[in-house]
Amino acid sequence: MFSTKGRYALRIMIDLAQHEGAGNIPLQKIADRQEISKKYLEIIMKDLVKAGLVSGASGRGGGYRLSRKVDEYTVGEILELMEGTLAPVACLEDDASTCSRTEDCITLPLWKEYYDMTREFFYGKKLSDLIESRDPIYYI
Amino acid sequence: MFSTKGRYALRIMIDLAQHEGAGNIPLQKIADRQEISKKYLEIIMKDLVKAGLVSGASGRGGGYRLSRKVDEYTVGEILELMEGTLAPVACLEDDASTCSRTEDCITLPLWKEYYDMTREFFYGKKLSDLIESRDPIYYI
DNA sequence: CTATTTACCTACTGCGTCAATAGGTTAAAA
DNA sequence: TTTTAACCTATTGACGCAGTAGGTAAATAG
Numbered sequence: 587m588f589s590t591k592g593r594y595a596l597r598i599m600i601d602l603a604q605h606e607g608a609g610n611i612p613l614q615k616i617a618d619r620q621e622i623s624k625k626y627l628e629i630i631m632k633d634l635v636k637a638g639l640v641s642g643a644s645g646r647g648g649g650y651r652l653s654r655k656v657d658e659y660t661v662g663e664i665l666e667l668m669e670g671t672l673a674p675v676a677c678l679e680d681d682a683s684t685c686s687r688t689e690d691c692i693t694l695p696l697w698k699e700y701y702d703m704t705r706e707f708f709y710g711k712k713l714s715d716l717i718e719s720r721d722p723i724y725y726i
Numbered sequence: 727m728f729s730t731k732g733r734y735a736l737r738i739m740i741d742l743a744q745h746e747g748a749g750n751i752p753l754q755k756i757a758d759r760q761e762i763s764k765k766y767l768e769i770i771m772k773d774l775v776k777a778g779l780v781s782g783a784s785g786r787g788g789g790y791r792l793s794r795k796v797d798e799y800t801v802g803e804i805l806e807l808m809e810g811t812l813a814p815v816a817c818l819e820d821d822a823s824t825c826s827r828t829e830d831c832i833t834l835p836l837w838k839e840y841y842d843m844t845r846e847f848f849y850g851k852k853l854s855d856l857i858e859s860r861d862p863i864y865y866i
Numbered sequence: 867c868t869a870t871t872t873a874c875c876t877a878c879t880g881c882g883t884c885a886a887t888a889g890g891t892t893a894a895a896a
Numbered sequence: 897t898t899t900t901a902a903c904c905t906a907t908t909g910a911c912g913c914a915g916t917a918g919g920t921a922a923a924t925a926g
Contacts (some may be wrong), residue, residue, distance in 0.1 A: 593833065788901045788902060871925095
């Protein structure tokens, strides 16, 4: 199960993408639109800023904006950033301490195959793919 | 991340499959071979028995055995039984109470597609597939 | 220069689930 | 009747998730 952090982060990124060109977006706006506590979103934003996915500006007229073009983000990198890993088992994590059974673990190839499939799936999806499939939002 | 329950259950089923024809397998044997506490395996076995995947026999000469042929189990049903669901988000669970955003949730199709892919993957793998790919084990 | 707006920072916490452990009772066979 | 093994109920420590609370720093408007 994906945690709220990963799911909310994705929704934040989509929200920012949908309001691109509107300058900096205050977090309160996103919180209102997405119906998520602003306080909690702060935690998620911190990670997104730290990783360079978005940039924040303080003060009046401040807020957040995407630091790249919408089609230059993959869903995979967003999820992996927030979840820590997309691996289905600990043995497959980057920093996994090799367990004694690794050599002839009969289930490892299964997990590996699923892991590869998962990464291909999420890294193959661009942020823009999620938005383009929807009807455009018009601002009057 | 899959929990130990799901992963251990799979290893138990593989162990039983590999020792098919040897009558009932006492849980202590499996615990020793898999290096997992017998006490903990009892919990998992209870679920497997309850679901009818294996059958247990008490008393001397007792133990557990598969209730079907090895190629009549899918990895998916074993994992889903132990994990409760394979859904990546709660909204997709069978008993999910529809949330207010379901109608125009922009991320739902993504989760749905991943969920479908996951189920196809694991239900497409038979227990026998995991074993046949390995060198046979010889008993002297 | 001051007030306002906004991001940024550190710390804390309730809650639930995971991963077991403990200690028994029933069933069946030698 | 003793041994073997499954079956059953209860308990527990640790950890992470999801969220709160309360403050400080930065930037702009007036």
